[in-house]
Amino acid sequence: MKDIENTISRRDFLRAIARAAIGAGLGWRCYAADDSNPQATEFTFGVVADVQYGDCPSVGSRYYRASLKKLAECVREFNAKKVEFAIQLGDFIEQDFAAFDAVLPIWNRLDMPKYHVLGNHDLSGVQDQQKNAVVAKLGMKSRYYSFKVNGWRFVVLDGNDVSVLGVFPREGNPRYEEGLAMQKRVAKMNKPNTPDWNGGIGSEHIAWLKAELQKASGAGEKVILFSHFPVFPPNVHNLWNEDEVLRVIESNQCVVAYVNGHNHAGNYAERNGVHYLTLKGMCETDETAYAIVEVHGDHLNLVGYGREPGRILKLQ
Numbered sequence: 001m002k003d004i005e006n007t008i009s010r011r012d013f014l015r016a017i018a019r020a021a022i023g024a025g026l027g028w029r030c031y032a033a034d035d036s037n038p039q040a041t042e043f044t045f046g047v048v049a050d051v052q053y054g055d056c057p058s059v060g061s062r063y064y065r066a067s068l069k070k071l072a073e074c075v076r077e078f079n080a081k082k083v084e085f086a087i088q089l090g091d092f093i094e095q096d097f098a099a100f101d102a103v104l105p106i107w108n109r110l111d112m113p114k115y116h117v118l119g120n121h122d123l124s125g126v127q128d129q130q131k132n133a134v135v136a137k138l139g140m141k142s143r144y145y146s147f148k149v150n151g152w153r154f155v156v157l158d159g160n161d162v163s164v165l166g167v168f169p170r171e172g173n174p175r176y177e178e179g180l181a182m183q184k185r186v187a188k189m190n191k192p193n194t195p196d197w198n199g200g201i202g203s204e205h206i207a208w209l210k211a212e213l214q215k216a217s218g219a220g221e222k223v224i225l226f227s228h229f230p231v232f233p234p235n236v237h238n239l240w241n242e243d244e245v246l247r248v249i250e251s252n253q254c255v256v257a258y259v260n261g262h263n264h265a266g267n268y269a270e271r272n273g274v275h276y277l278t279l280k281g282m283c284e285t286d287e288t289a290y291a292i293v294e295v296h297g298d299h300l301n302l303v304g305y306g307r308e309p310g311r312i313l314k315l316q
Protein backbone atom coordinates (compact mmCIF):
# COMPACT_ATOMS: atom_id res chain seq x y z
CA MET A 1 0.00 0.00 0.00
CA LYS A 2 1.28 3.42 -0.94
CA ASP A 3 -0.20 6.77 -0.28
CA ILE A 4 -0.46 9.54 -2.86
CA GLU A 5 2.91 10.98 -1.88
CA ASN A 6 4.70 7.76 -2.75
CA THR A 7 2.66 6.99 -5.83
CA ILE A 8 3.52 10.08 -7.80
CA SER A 9 7.03 11.39 -8.12
CA ARG A 10 8.30 13.82 -5.52
CA ARG A 11 8.55 16.56 -8.13
CA ASP A 12 5.00 15.99 -9.32
CA PHE A 13 3.79 15.86 -5.75
CA LEU A 14 5.31 19.24 -5.03
CA ARG A 15 3.66 20.53 -8.19
CA ALA A 16 0.34 19.05 -7.19
CA ILE A 17 -0.72 22.02 -5.18
CA ALA A 18 -4.46 22.34 -5.23
CA ARG A 19 -5.68 25.43 -6.95
CA ALA A 20 -9.04 26.85 -6.13
CA ALA A 21 -11.56 27.90 -8.71
CA ILE A 22 -15.16 28.86 -8.48
CA GLY A 23 -17.49 26.02 -9.44
CA ALA A 24 -20.54 26.65 -11.55
CA GLY A 25 -23.56 28.13 -9.84
CA LEU A 26 -23.09 27.36 -6.19
CA GLY A 27 -19.46 28.38 -5.77
CA TRP A 28 -18.02 24.95 -4.89
CA ARG A 29 -14.27 24.81 -4.91
CA CYS A 30 -12.67 22.80 -7.68
CA TYR A 31 -9.30 21.17 -7.05
CA ALA A 32 -7.01 20.08 -9.85
CA ALA A 33 -3.52 18.70 -9.43
CA ASP A 34 -1.05 20.71 -11.53
CA ASP A 35 -0.90 18.73 -14.75
CA SER A 36 1.78 20.78 -16.49
CA ASN A 37 3.19 18.29 -19.02
CA PRO A 38 0.36 16.05 -20.10
CA GLN A 39 -0.07 13.87 -23.13
CA ALA A 40 -3.20 15.09 -24.89
CA THR A 41 -6.47 14.36 -23.12
CA GLU A 42 -8.14 11.41 -24.88
CA PHE A 43 -11.52 11.98 -23.24
CA THR A 44 -13.06 12.85 -19.86
CA PHE A 45 -15.75 11.32 -17.69
CA GLY A 46 -17.72 12.45 -14.64
CA VAL A 47 -18.08 10.35 -11.51
CA VAL A 48 -20.05 10.76 -8.28
CA ALA A 49 -20.62 8.44 -5.31
CA ASP A 50 -23.19 8.17 -2.53
CA VAL A 51 -25.65 10.86 -3.57
CA GLN A 52 -27.85 9.07 -1.03
CA TYR A 53 -30.81 11.41 -1.37
CA GLY A 54 -33.65 10.94 1.10
CA ASP A 55 -36.56 13.12 2.10
CA CYS A 56 -35.51 12.75 5.72
CA PRO A 57 -33.78 14.90 8.34
CA SER A 58 -30.00 15.11 8.45
CA VAL A 59 -28.24 12.58 10.69
CA GLY A 60 -24.81 13.63 11.92
CA SER A 61 -22.82 14.83 8.92
CA ARG A 62 -25.24 13.29 6.38
CA TYR A 63 -27.39 15.95 4.75
CA TYR A 64 -29.85 13.75 2.87
CA ARG A 65 -32.13 16.47 1.48
CA ALA A 66 -29.23 18.68 0.34
CA SER A 67 -28.20 16.05 -2.22
CA LEU A 68 -30.81 17.22 -4.73
CA LYS A 69 -29.21 20.64 -5.04
CA LYS A 70 -25.69 19.16 -5.07
CA LEU A 71 -26.63 16.65 -7.77
CA ALA A 72 -28.23 19.35 -9.92
CA GLU A 73 -25.03 21.41 -9.72
CA CYS A 74 -22.90 18.34 -10.53
CA VAL A 75 -25.07 17.54 -13.58
CA ARG A 76 -24.75 21.14 -14.78
CA GLU A 77 -20.95 20.92 -14.49
CA PHE A 78 -20.75 17.56 -16.34
CA ASN A 79 -22.87 19.08 -19.14
CA ALA A 80 -20.82 22.28 -19.20
CA LYS A 81 -17.56 20.31 -19.39
CA LYS A 82 -19.04 17.99 -22.05
CA VAL A 83 -17.70 14.82 -20.41
CA GLU A 84 -17.82 11.72 -22.62
CA PHE A 85 -19.96 9.83 -20.09
CA ALA A 86 -21.10 10.12 -16.47
CA ILE A 87 -21.46 7.43 -13.83
CA GLN A 88 -22.90 7.35 -10.31
CA LEU A 89 -21.35 4.73 -8.08
CA GLY A 90 -24.37 3.63 -6.06
CA ASP A 91 -26.38 4.53 -2.99
CA PHE A 92 -28.30 6.92 -5.20
CA ILE A 93 -30.96 6.97 -2.44
CA GLU A 94 -30.97 6.63 1.34
CA GLN A 95 -34.36 4.93 1.67
CA ASP A 96 -37.76 4.66 -0.01
CA PHE A 97 -38.33 3.66 -3.66
CA ALA A 98 -40.07 7.02 -4.25
CA ALA A 99 -36.73 8.81 -3.73
CA PHE A 100 -35.66 7.56 -7.18
CA ASP A 101 -38.36 9.83 -8.64
CA ALA A 102 -36.56 12.83 -7.12
CA VAL A 103 -33.01 12.03 -8.25
CA LEU A 104 -33.59 10.39 -11.64
CA PRO A 105 -35.13 13.45 -13.37
CA ILE A 106 -32.07 15.48 -12.32
CA TRP A 107 -29.59 12.77 -13.43
CA ASN A 108 -31.43 12.36 -16.72
CA ARG A 109 -30.71 15.97 -17.65
CA LEU A 110 -27.21 14.76 -18.55
CA ASP A 111 -26.54 15.27 -22.25
CA MET A 112 -24.17 12.30 -22.60
CA PRO A 113 -24.31 8.52 -21.97
CA LYS A 114 -24.90 7.92 -18.26
CA TYR A 115 -24.49 4.85 -16.12
CA HIS A 116 -25.51 3.50 -12.72
CA VAL A 117 -23.80 1.19 -10.23
CA LEU A 118 -25.96 -0.56 -7.65
CA GLY A 119 -25.25 0.37 -4.03
CA ASN A 120 -26.48 -1.36 -0.90
CA HIS A 121 -28.98 1.38 -0.03
CA ASP A 122 -30.55 1.21 -3.49
CA LEU A 123 -31.74 -2.29 -2.55
CA SER A 124 -31.80 -2.48 1.26
CA GLY A 125 -33.48 0.95 1.41
CA VAL A 126 -36.57 -0.20 -0.49
CA GLN A 127 -39.26 -2.68 0.49
CA ASP A 128 -38.62 -6.35 -0.26
CA GLN A 129 -41.24 -6.51 -3.03
CA GLN A 130 -39.56 -3.53 -4.76
CA LYS A 131 -35.97 -4.83 -4.73
CA ASN A 132 -36.21 -6.60 -8.06
CA ALA A 133 -37.71 -3.50 -9.71
CA VAL A 134 -34.69 -1.25 -9.01
CA VAL A 135 -32.61 -2.29 -12.05
CA ALA A 136 -35.48 -1.44 -14.43
CA LYS A 137 -36.28 1.75 -12.53
CA LEU A 138 -32.71 2.96 -13.08
CA GLY A 139 -32.88 1.94 -16.74
CA MET A 140 -29.94 -0.47 -16.32
CA LYS A 141 -29.69 -3.22 -18.93
CA SER A 142 -28.43 -5.60 -16.23
CA ARG A 143 -26.99 -5.58 -12.71
CA TYR A 144 -23.40 -5.75 -14.04
CA TYR A 145 -22.15 -4.88 -17.48
CA SER A 146 -19.33 -3.26 -19.44
CA PHE A 147 -18.99 -0.56 -22.07
CA LYS A 148 -16.18 0.81 -24.21
CA VAL A 149 -14.97 4.34 -24.90
CA ASN A 150 -12.02 5.16 -27.19
CA GLY A 151 -10.52 1.70 -26.83
CA TRP A 152 -10.88 1.68 -23.04
CA ARG A 153 -13.13 -0.88 -21.36
CA PHE A 154 -15.18 0.15 -18.32
CA VAL A 155 -16.45 -2.75 -16.23
CA VAL A 156 -19.32 -2.18 -13.78
CA LEU A 157 -19.60 -4.65 -10.90
CA ASP A 158 -22.56 -5.46 -8.64
CA GLY A 159 -21.31 -5.85 -5.08
CA ASN A 160 -24.81 -6.81 -3.95
CA ASP A 161 -24.64 -9.79 -6.27
CA VAL A 162 -24.63 -12.09 -3.25
CA SER A 163 -26.05 -10.36 -0.21
CA VAL A 164 -28.21 -10.77 2.87
CA LEU A 165 -30.04 -7.42 2.63
CA GLY A 166 -30.15 -6.79 -1.11
CA VAL A 167 -31.81 -9.93 -2.48
CA PHE A 168 -35.43 -11.07 -2.49
CA PRO A 169 -36.75 -13.62 -1.88
CA ARG A 170 -34.23 -14.98 0.60
CA GLU A 171 -35.46 -18.50 1.26
CA GLY A 172 -34.10 -20.86 -1.39
CA ASN A 173 -32.40 -18.02 -3.26
CA PRO A 174 -28.87 -19.11 -4.29
CA ARG A 175 -27.71 -15.47 -4.21
CA TYR A 176 -28.80 -15.22 -0.58
CA GLU A 177 -27.33 -18.62 0.40
CA GLU A 178 -23.99 -17.90 -1.32
CA GLY A 179 -23.90 -14.49 0.38
CA LEU A 180 -24.57 -15.95 3.81
CA ALA A 181 -21.82 -18.56 3.34
CA MET A 182 -19.39 -15.89 2.12
CA GLN A 183 -20.18 -13.62 5.07
CA LYS A 184 -19.52 -16.53 7.48
CA ARG A 185 -16.13 -17.19 5.86
CA VAL A 186 -15.18 -13.52 6.38
CA ALA A 187 -16.22 -13.74 10.05
CA LYS A 188 -14.08 -16.88 10.53
CA MET A 189 -11.04 -15.01 9.20
CA ASN A 190 -11.63 -12.30 11.84
CA LYS A 191 -11.76 -9.63 9.15
CA PRO A 192 -13.67 -6.41 9.83
CA ASN A 193 -15.82 -6.29 6.69
CA THR A 194 -18.58 -8.65 7.87
CA PRO A 195 -21.49 -6.18 8.18
CA ASP A 196 -24.78 -6.98 6.45
CA TRP A 197 -24.48 -3.69 4.55
CA ASN A 198 -21.59 -5.13 2.54
CA GLY A 199 -21.95 -7.88 -0.04
CA GLY A 200 -19.99 -10.02 -2.44
CA ILE A 201 -19.33 -10.93 -6.06
CA GLY A 202 -20.82 -14.40 -6.64
CA SER A 203 -19.22 -17.23 -8.59
CA GLU A 204 -21.06 -16.54 -11.89
CA HIS A 205 -20.22 -12.85 -11.65
CA ILE A 206 -16.53 -13.68 -10.98
CA ALA A 207 -16.48 -15.91 -14.07
CA TRP A 208 -17.96 -13.05 -16.13
CA LEU A 209 -15.35 -10.61 -14.74
CA LYS A 210 -12.50 -13.01 -15.65
CA ALA A 211 -13.87 -13.28 -19.19
CA GLU A 212 -14.19 -9.49 -19.51
CA LEU A 213 -10.60 -8.94 -18.42
CA GLN A 214 -9.31 -11.67 -20.73
CA LYS A 215 -11.15 -10.08 -23.65
CA ALA A 216 -9.69 -6.68 -22.75
CA SER A 217 -6.17 -8.11 -22.43
CA GLY A 218 -6.52 -9.85 -25.78
CA ALA A 219 -7.67 -6.63 -27.43
CA GLY A 220 -4.95 -4.51 -25.82
CA GLU A 221 -7.54 -2.41 -23.96
CA LYS A 222 -6.97 -0.62 -20.66
CA VAL A 223 -9.67 -1.26 -18.06
CA ILE A 224 -11.22 0.80 -15.27
CA LEU A 225 -13.49 -1.07 -12.87
CA PHE A 226 -16.45 0.64 -11.18
CA SER A 227 -18.08 -0.77 -8.05
CA HIS A 228 -19.99 0.56 -5.08
CA PHE A 229 -17.78 -1.34 -2.63
CA PRO A 230 -13.99 -1.01 -2.20
CA VAL A 231 -11.57 -3.97 -2.32
CA PHE A 232 -8.35 -2.29 -1.18
CA PRO A 233 -6.85 -1.24 1.21
CA PRO A 234 -8.32 -3.48 3.97
CA ASN A 235 -11.34 -1.69 5.40
CA VAL A 236 -14.65 -2.41 7.14
CA HIS A 237 -16.48 -1.30 3.95
CA ASN A 238 -14.78 -3.81 1.62
CA LEU A 239 -16.52 -6.49 -0.43
CA TRP A 240 -16.73 -9.76 1.50
CA ASN A 241 -14.61 -11.51 -1.16
CA GLU A 242 -12.21 -8.66 -1.82
CA ASP A 243 -9.22 -11.08 -1.93
CA GLU A 244 -10.80 -13.10 -4.73
CA VAL A 245 -11.52 -9.92 -6.75
CA LEU A 246 -7.96 -8.68 -6.20
CA ARG A 247 -6.59 -12.00 -7.49
CA VAL A 248 -8.68 -11.68 -10.66
CA ILE A 249 -7.55 -8.07 -11.16
CA GLU A 250 -3.89 -8.93 -10.65
CA SER A 251 -3.95 -11.97 -12.92
CA ASN A 252 -4.51 -9.55 -15.81
CA GLN A 253 -2.27 -6.67 -16.84
CA CYS A 254 -5.10 -4.56 -18.29
CA VAL A 255 -6.67 -3.05 -15.14
CA VAL A 256 -5.35 0.41 -14.30
CA ALA A 257 -7.89 1.56 -11.69
CA TYR A 258 -10.76 0.42 -9.47
CA VAL A 259 -13.08 3.27 -8.51
CA ASN A 260 -15.83 3.00 -5.88
CA GLY A 261 -17.86 4.73 -3.18
CA HIS A 262 -19.56 3.34 -0.02
CA ASN A 263 -16.93 4.64 2.42
CA HIS A 264 -17.99 8.29 2.60
CA ALA A 265 -14.62 9.38 4.03
CA GLY A 266 -12.90 8.47 0.75
CA ASN A 267 -9.66 6.52 0.44
CA TYR A 268 -6.77 5.84 -1.91
CA ALA A 269 -4.03 3.25 -2.26
CA GLU A 270 -1.95 1.71 -5.02
CA ARG A 271 -1.07 -1.97 -5.26
CA ASN A 272 0.94 -3.66 -8.00
CA GLY A 273 0.32 -0.86 -10.47
CA VAL A 274 -3.45 -0.60 -9.92
CA HIS A 275 -4.97 2.54 -8.38
CA TYR A 276 -7.75 1.89 -5.83
CA LEU A 277 -9.78 5.04 -5.35
CA THR A 278 -12.75 5.53 -3.03
CA LEU A 279 -14.59 8.76 -3.81
CA LYS A 280 -15.96 10.78 -0.92
CA GLY A 281 -19.75 10.64 -0.44
CA MET A 282 -21.70 13.52 -1.95
CA CYS A 283 -24.28 13.39 0.87
CA GLU A 284 -21.78 14.27 3.61
CA THR A 285 -21.78 17.82 5.01
CA ASP A 286 -23.17 20.87 3.24
CA GLU A 287 -20.31 20.82 0.72
CA THR A 288 -20.44 18.64 -2.37
CA ALA A 289 -17.99 15.94 -3.57
CA TYR A 290 -17.57 14.56 -7.10
CA ALA A 291 -14.92 14.45 -9.82
CA ILE A 292 -14.13 14.74 -13.49
CA VAL A 293 -11.41 12.37 -14.73
CA GLU A 294 -9.26 13.38 -17.70
CA VAL A 295 -7.92 10.26 -19.42
CA HIS A 296 -4.44 10.62 -20.92
CA GLY A 297 -2.22 7.99 -22.51
CA ASP A 298 0.08 7.80 -19.50
CA HIS A 299 -2.02 9.05 -16.58
CA LEU A 300 -5.44 9.92 -15.23
CA ASN A 301 -5.91 13.47 -13.99
CA LEU A 302 -8.72 13.52 -11.44
CA VAL A 303 -10.16 17.00 -10.95
CA GLY A 304 -11.97 17.04 -7.61
CA TYR A 305 -14.92 19.24 -6.73
CA GLY A 306 -15.87 20.30 -3.19
CA ARG A 307 -14.34 17.89 -0.68
CA GLU A 308 -12.84 15.59 -3.35
CA PRO A 309 -9.08 16.24 -3.73
CA GLY A 310 -7.35 16.44 -7.12
CA ARG A 311 -5.00 13.56 -8.00
CA ILE A 312 -2.68 12.46 -10.76
CA LEU A 313 -2.68 8.69 -11.19
CA LYS A 314 0.17 7.46 -13.36
CA LEU A 315 -0.39 4.45 -15.58
CA GLN A 316 2.27 1.74 -15.49
Ligand SMILES: [Zn+2]
Binds near residue numbers: 090091119121228263
Ligand atom coordinates in the same frame (compact mmCIF):
# COMPACT_ATOMS: atom_id res chain seq x y z
ZN1 LIG B 1 -23.04 2.04 0.51
